[in-house]
Amino acid sequence: MPRTSPAGEGAARSKRADALRNQQTLLDAAAAVFVTSGVDAPIREIAARAGVGMGTIYRHFPTRADLVVAVYRHQVEACAEAGPSLLADGGSPLAALRQWVGLFVDFLVTKHGLAKAMQSDSSGFDALHAYFLDRLVPVCAEMLDAAVDSGEIRPGTQAYELMRGIGNLCIGRDSDPRYDPRRLVELLLRGLEQPRPRP
Numbered sequence: 001m002p003r004t005s006p007a008g009e010g011a012a013r014s015k016r017a018d019a020l021r022n023q024q025t026l027l028d029a030a031a032a033v034f035v036t037s038g039v040d041a042p043i044r045e046i047a048a049r050a051g052v053g054m055g056t057i058y059r060h061f062p063t064r065a066d067l068v069v070a071v072y073r074h075q076v077e078a079c080a081e082a083g084p085s086l087l088a089d090g091g092s093p094l095a096a097l098r099q100w101v102g103l104f105v106d107f108l109v110t111k112h113g114l115a116k117a118m119q120s121d122s123s124g125f126d127a128l129h130a131y132f133l134d135r136l137v138p139v140c141a142e143m144l145d146a147a148v149d150s151g152e153i154r155p156g157t158q159a160y161e162l163m164r165g166i167g168n169l170c171i172g173r174d175s176d177p178r179y180d181p182r183r184l185v186e187l188l189l190r191g192l193e194q195p196r197p198r199p
Helices: 006-037 043-050 054-060 064-088 093-111 114-118 122-149 159-170 181-192
Strands: none
Touching: 006 043, 006 054, 006 064, 006 093, 043 054, 043 064, 054 064, 064 093, 064 122, 093 122, 093 159, 093 181, 122 159, 159 181
């Protein structure tokens, strides 16, 4: 049985890394388009943003549902990884929480089109929802705990209820251009803040 030379192995690894990078770029582009134009956005708009041909997208994701699910998973992972990074940057835990919530809101805008894109695959949707909770609730809890420990927010808010509240505020964005969920989410976060003692 022929063995792969070290040079051949390196080339194969490099090719895999390039393919992964290209897929990440494609998913970043699709996520950005979904946030601004919804999950029904034309595939050509995503291709243009990613700098690839439409055939490349269809080769990776034969159906729109495949693409939406991949973007969903990609955003969950990005959100999960961002939490610890934002906290480690050394700034205020409340500022880190605010930045993380901004990413979470972007993700939720995409998530609201997911059920429609998946249509009949309700078991697949349920599995994705469980994956979303498993990955993000602990991250949100860690960020809330850090902000409580720093004295910036009141104790007592559970990660799941905060995420659920933010999710409810994000519903309806598409159907009413006068409604800005980000403003309401900011008001919600302000309500968590620990009142500062008056001089």
